[in-house]
Amino acid sequence: MPVSGAKPEMPAARPQDPVERLIAILSTDIHAVDQLIHERLSSPVSMIPNVATYLIDAGGKRIRPLITLAAANLFGPVNDAARRLAAAVEFIHTATLLHDDVVDGSGLRRGKAAANAVWGNSASVLVGDFLFSRAFALMVEAGDMATLDVLSRTSGVIAEGEVMQLAAVNDVDVPLERYLQIIEAKTAALFSAAARVGAMAAGQSGAQADALAGFGRALGMAFQLIDDALDYGGATSSLGKNIGDDFREGKLTLPVVLAREQANTQEEAFWRRVMGGGVQQAGDFEQALALFQLHGAMARTLATAREYADRARDSLQHAPPGPVRSALADLAEFVLERAH
Amino acid sequence: MPVSGAKPEMPAARPQDPVERLIAILSTDIHAVDQLIHERLSSPVSMIPNVATYLIDAGGKRIRPLITLAAANLFGPVNDAARRLAAAVEFIHTATLLHDDVVDGSGLRRGKAAANAVWGNSASVLVGDFLFSRAFALMVEAGDMATLDVLSRTSGVIAEGEVMQLAAVNDVDVPLERYLQIIEAKTAALFSAAARVGAMAAGQSGAQADALAGFGRALGMAFQLIDDALDYGGATSSLGKNIGDDFREGKLTLPVVLAREQANTQEEAFWRRVMGGGVQQAGDFEQALALFQLHGAMARTLATAREYADRARDSLQHAPPGPVRSALADLAEFVLERAH
Numbered sequence: 001m002p003v004s005g006a007k008p009e010m011p012a013a014r015p016q017d018p019v020e021r022l023i024a025i026l027s028t029d030i031h032a033v034d035q036l037i038h039e040r041l042s043s044p045v046s047m048i049p050n051v052a053t054y055l056i057d058a059g060g061k062r063i064r065p066l067i068t069l070a071a072a073n074l075f076g077p078v079n080d081a082a083r084r085l086a087a088a089v090e091f092i093h094t095a096t097l098l099h100d101d102v103v104d105g106s107g108l109r110r111g112k113a114a115a116n117a118v119w120g121n122s123a124s125v126l127v128g129d130f131l132f133s134r135a136f137a138l139m140v141e142a143g144d145m146a147t148l149d150v151l152s153r154t155s156g157v158i159a160e161g162e163v164m165q166l167a168a169v170n171d172v173d174v175p176l177e178r179y180l181q182i183i184e185a186k187t188a189a190l191f192s193a194a195a196r197v198g199a200m201a202a203g204q205s206g207a208q209a210d211a212l213a214g215f216g217r218a219l220g221m222a223f224q225l226i227d228d229a230l231d232y233g234g235a236t237s238s239l240g241k242n243i244g245d246d247f248r249e250g251k252l253t254l255p256v257v258l259a260r261e262q263a264n265t266q267e268e269a270f271w272r273r274v275m276g277g278g279v280q281q282a283g284d285f286e287q288a289l290a291l292f293q294l295h296g297a298m299a300r301t302l303a304t305a306r307e308y309a310d311r312a313r314d315s316l317q318h319a320p321p322g323p324v325r326s327a328l329a330d331l332a333e334f335v336l337e338r339a340h
Numbered sequence: 341m342p343v344s345g346a347k348p349e350m351p352a353a354r355p356q357d358p359v360e361r362l363i364a365i366l367s368t369d370i371h372a373v374d375q376l377i378h379e380r381l382s383s384p385v386s387m388i389p390n391v392a393t394y395l396i397d398a399g400g401k402r403i404r405p406l407i408t409l410a411a412a413n414l415f416g417p418v419n420d421a422a423r424r425l426a427a428a429v430e431f432i433h434t435a436t437l438l439h440d441d442v443v444d445g446s447g448l449r450r451g452k453a454a455a456n457a458v459w460g461n462s463a464s465v466l467v468g469d470f471l472f473s474r475a476f477a478l479m480v481e482a483g484d485m486a487t488l489d490v491l492s493r494t495s496g497v498i499a500e501g502e503v504m505q506l507a508a509v510n511d512v513d514v515p516l517e518r519y520l521q522i523i524e525a526k527t528a529a530l531f532s533a534a535a536r537v538g539a540m541a542a543g544q545s546g547a548q549a550d551a552l553a554g555f556g557r558a559l560g561m562a563f564q565l566i567d568d569a570l571d572y573g574g575a576t577s578s579l580g581k582n583i584g585d586d587f588r589e590g591k592l593t594l595p596v597v598l599a600r601e602q603a604n605t606q607e608e609a610f611w612r613r614v615m616g617g618g619v620q621q622a623g624d625f626e627q628a629l630a631l632f633q634l635h636g637a638m639a640r641t642l643a644t645a646r647e648y649a650d651r652a653r654d655s656l657q658h659a660p661p662g663p664v665r666s667a668l669a670d671l672a673e674f675v676l677e678r679a680h
Contacts (some may be wrong), residue, residue: 043500043503044500045500045503045504045507047503047506047507048499048500048503095469096469099465099466099469102442102461102462102465103461103462103465103466121442121443121461122442122443122506123503123506125439125442125443125465126439126443126499126502126503126506127499127503128469129435129436129439129468129472129495129498129499129502130496130499130500130503132469132472132495133492133493133495133496133498133499134496136476136488136492136495137489137492137493137496139492140485140488140489140492143485145480145483145485148476148480148488149477149480152473152476152477152479152480153473153477155469155472155473155476156470156473156474156477158469158473159388159466159467159469159470159473160383160384160385160388160470162466162469163383163385163387163388163463163466163467163470164385166387166462166463166466167385167387
């Protein structure tokens with residue numbers, strides 16, 4: 001029996017990250033969803049699986065379908081409906097990425113050439129539409145009108161969020177609240193729906209489903225804010241690859257919104273020039289980082305992400321306890337760590 | 341009692357065209373669908389209704405939702421589900437048009453600037469996604485999993501057809517069968533589904549629903565072939581506006597497929613240059629028209645359209661008789677007349 005407080009002679013093994021823990025618990029289901037995904041993106045029109053596989057196998061962690069499976073597993077063994085809904089969620093996400101690439105025009109995604117840079121915008125638009133249709137076909141197979149309702153509404157919300165963001169490009173006057181509204185729609189809504197439909201597939205509809213939806217929404221907010229931070233190098237501002245895309249595209253994110261709130265006249269002119277569609281010059285990006293430092297904008301972005309992560313963890317307090325709940329709760333912390 | 345063979349003293353009033361007749365019979369339902377459409381394309385994000393209304397109010401005849409309502413009305417008064425499905429069909433069609441404009445890049449739609457030429461490709465992609473989501477939300481409200489199944493499959497087929505067409509641009513070696521397969525997927529499938537879900541909403545599922553689906557498919561084929569013909573001026577080759585878009589874009593359509601089947605070596609070289617992505621010169625379009633004339637390619641295109649129109653009419657022979665069936669049957673003939 002271990003003596004309380006005694007130090008182990010060997011350093012404790014670093015606990016596995018929560019994604020790995022969930023993957024270990026849900027491996028059978030993940031494998032089934034994986035098979036379903038590859039089966040359903042097949043088509044006699046070879047360009048479709050080529051484009052779709054390029055993105056789906058690009059090494060993303062499939063965090064959204066994992067959340068669906070985990071949410072279902074909180075309430076019992078994962079059933080077929082939950083697996084189909086998990087695949088549908090990943091298809092909606094992938095369709096959104098394909099269309100985003102066309103909208104952003106950045107040419108890169110996760111450090112490799114974006115699909116539209118390889119196959120062209122037309123292929124990205126149409127294969128996105130195909131995946132979107134397949135997502136709905138999977139939901140139909142899952143056979144529950146209530147989950148179809150959740151995911152069709154969510155798809156509409158995502159599109160609204162993307163249009164809001166499009167309308168805000170090169171608009172430096174986006175207030176904080178509107179910015180949070182945009183990322184809630186374009187990112188957090190799908191995390192929220194992914195968790196909710198998992199719970200629903202497991203027979204939950206009331207408070208438990210709402211709590212899971214709240215968890216997903218808060219986790220999605222933290223996730224997006226960390227993404228925003230990472231585009232400027234995160235807490236350390238270390239300049240790796242794919243840094244500065246948002247800045248170059250004039251896409252407003254939280255660090256800029258917060259830095260602008262504190263800007264003096266000269267700084268305001270800087271932000272208007274660089275984010276307002278004007279010409280960017282050498283040194284502008286470094287100047288932006290310096291202004292973040294001056295006004296604590298990066299630190300406050302990370303603190304906001306932490307608030308959401310805490311809220312995500314709190315949302316799970318009445319969920320059935322066990323290793324899945326623990327892993328989900330740790331997921332929020334894990335998301336934050338990416339930025340450090 | 342009129343004497344058989346006697347000529348009337350006054351010329352008989354030209355019977356109303358079948359679209360007008362259907363609109364007269366279904367006016368209450370059309371009005372309700374119209375309201376539903378405008379209600380559901382509303383969004384606090386003003387760019388969405390702006391872009392969507394631009395296209396939806398552009399003066400199209402809303403032939404697809406009209407077919408849904410008419411198919412339902414064959415079997416009794418049109419119910420709420422049929423109206424929602426009709427609106428969903430129009431939303432799917434509009435989403436497809438928005439995405440098509442991005443893919444075609446022609447800049448014009450029905451003789452006015454395409455939405456993407458006014459608001460940009462990004463807006464067209466995202467507003468299309470929004471309308472697609474709203475279509476599924478309307479289907480969920482209609483509340484029948486079987487119609488959701490039909491329309492989600494159809495959306496996938498449309499996307500596959502569009503990708504097939506994309507892969508065939510500047511490919512002059514598309515055989516006739518493949519060409520027919522493309523237009524069946526990208527155009528006829530939605531006409532077919534529009535008719536089928538109308539019948540289904542009216543409680544039909546077996547032979548009647550299949551017959552209506554067959555009607556829609558054949559009508560859609562005729563419709564697309566006439567569109568192909570009109571892009572080269574139709575039977576008269578009169579050169580109005582919007583003529584020659586397919587030719588300039590290297591988009592293979594039936595007249596070209598048929599003319600190529602008869603081409604000698606010199607003609608084959610012509611088609612390879614002008615449709616295969618090479619440089620087009622002044623006089624090329626007129627040369628194409630001359631080759632159509634030489635090989636009867638336009639006449640055979642119109643004859644093929646007629647075959648489909650006849651098949652559409654025949655599909656209705658066991659449908660409940662009455663003014664709606666008559667108008668639907670005449671619709672096929674009406675579609676043909678556009679090209680003369």
